[in-house]
Amino acid sequence: MTEDEKVGQRITRARKEAGLTQQQLATMLGVSRPAVAQWEKGKTSPSAENLRNVATATGKQLIYFFTGSGVKTDDFDEAPKMRGQVPLISWVQAGAWTEPFCPAGDDLEYYPAPPTCGPRAFGLRVRGESMIEVYPPGTLIFVDPDVDPVSGDDVVVQCEQHGGAEATFKRYIIEPGVGPMLKVLNKDWREQYMDFTEDCRIIGVVMAQMTLRRQ
Structure with a gap:
């Protein structure tokens, strides 16, 4: 068995253990599904950058793909594994989020759930x-509706006075003696702060982000 075939087998094993399809892994890496299939068959070898991204996506250490085993030292711990799937929903669906709401359907995209x-x-x-300093357009954010926000968290919020049904995305700030506010992260934005009024409802806290390669 060639080294490329060994690496391919380890990519296959890591992908399956992370609960990913070839297409899902390809989407996360910004490559085509046939490219992933060729790696797994040992027909081609991923670049160093792509292999690092495979390690990140599957929760494996990079050394695993070369040796088949992880390494733990006093300085490094194994990365937490991603478990389960997270549905990608629309901002209108997010604005309609209520306790019983549970998005489902064959047309939804799913991504591995971050450990957090x-x-x-x-x-x-x-x-x-509005949040471009940290979250450029196209960034995939993972939102947890069961986490209580604290000052400094980035939150998805729905406010009737600021735009109706769709949710919006801002930083949640609490200043002593002032109360909660919503802040944009674009320093060139005309209005840096928005009032967090009684008609505002926090839908969830942003727990992680992933930037996808532009096609």
């Missing part, structure tokens, strides 16, 4: 530039 997310987490794709 609970069982009801969902994904959103960032639109617009």
Whole structure:
């Protein structure tokens, strides 16, 4: 068996242990599904950058793909594994989120759930530039509706006075003697702060993010 075939077998094993299909792994890496299939068959070898991304996506240490085993030292621990799937929903669906709401359907995309997310987490794709300093448009954010926000958290919130049914995405700030506010992260934005009024409802806290390669 060639070294490429050994690496391919380890990619296959890591992908399956992470609960990913070839297409899901390909989407996370910004490559085609046939490219992943060729790696797993040992027909081609992934670049160093792609192999690092495979390790990140599957929760494996990079050394695993070369040796078949993980390494633990006093300085490094194994990365937490991603478990379960998170549905990617629309901002309108996020704005309609209530306790019984549970998005489902064959047309939904699913991504591996980051270790920090609970069982009801969902994904959103960032639109617009109000949070561009940290979240460029196209960034995939993972939101947990079961986490209580604290000052400094980035939250998905729905406010009737700021745009009706769709949810929005801002930083949650509590200043002593002032009360909660919502802040944008684009320093060129005209209005840096929004009032967090009684008609505002926090839908969930952003727990992780993933930037997808532009096609």
